[in-house]
Amino acid sequence: MDDFKANAKVFKAFCDENRLRIVSLLKGGEQCACVLLDELEICQSTLSHHMKILCDSGVVVGRKEGKWIYYSISQEGSQFALRTLRELTTVTLTGNQKNISRCCE
Amino acid sequence: MDDFKANAKVFKAFCDENRLRIVSLLKGGEQCACVLLDELEICQSTLSHHMKILCDSGVVVGRKEGKWIYYSISQEGSQFALRTLRELTTVTLTGNQKNISRCCE
DNA sequence: ACTACATATTGACAAATGTCGATGTGATTT
DNA sequence: AAATCACATCGACATTTGTCAATATGTAGT
DSSP: OOHHHHHHHHHHTTSSHHHHHHHHHHTTSOEEHHHHHHHSSSOHHHHHHHHHHHHHHTSEEEEEETTEEEEEEOHHHHHHHHHHHHHHHOOOOOTTOOSSOOOOO | OOHHHHHHHHHHTTSSHHHHHHHHHHTTSOEEHHHHHHHSSSOHHHHHHHHHHHHHHTSEEEEEETTEEEEEEOHHHHHHHHHHHHHHHOOOOOTTOOSSOOOOO
């Protein structure tokens, strides 16, 4: 039941500035790594590092074609992230639970 | 237009295991910090550190009452996070754009 | 085979992060 | 006023993270 560690990994995809830029570039559809590299001001090995994290999180998928790799946003992955975030932040007050709980009593 | 850095900060709230546990504990409603401390296996200063990050991200709000601080999930904050995540991961293919873009040509 | 190209991996490093113990601060109680 | 409680801040430390340069791997073209 240690989803927490696993879910934290998913959200790690989104907690870096450059990874957000990458995801944002993929909004327009599949993009080759070299295009991403052109748009961002990071070196190639750094991009590769970020793409690994994004793919590991499930939010992005890569498709190899010859020399190139085309990355795109995974519908399943991003919907999982969305669902997880919603479940995590939705307050569920049960009937017998007071809105304000007194502590240390 | 550097939303990226700001948004990364929001998602940082969710990229740590213990912070996910804290948010999860707040799903049931407002909780005093000392209750959170009881549930988690971290020391008080560490909890305080995490609460600061959660509050700074806007996902959690604290309400002071006497000696205690009651934390709860912010509806505005978490909905902002949800909306941002959705906007970030929604693929928007424009009409004249091919699904597969050839690169390096 | 050789070269050029696209991406991954490695090693190194500075910066950020999570953690704790100790101490500070502010409120309540005695 | 003194003691106690709840929480924040500080200092120290180990770990993780983001970054780059250099090198490796794998593919395509000559």
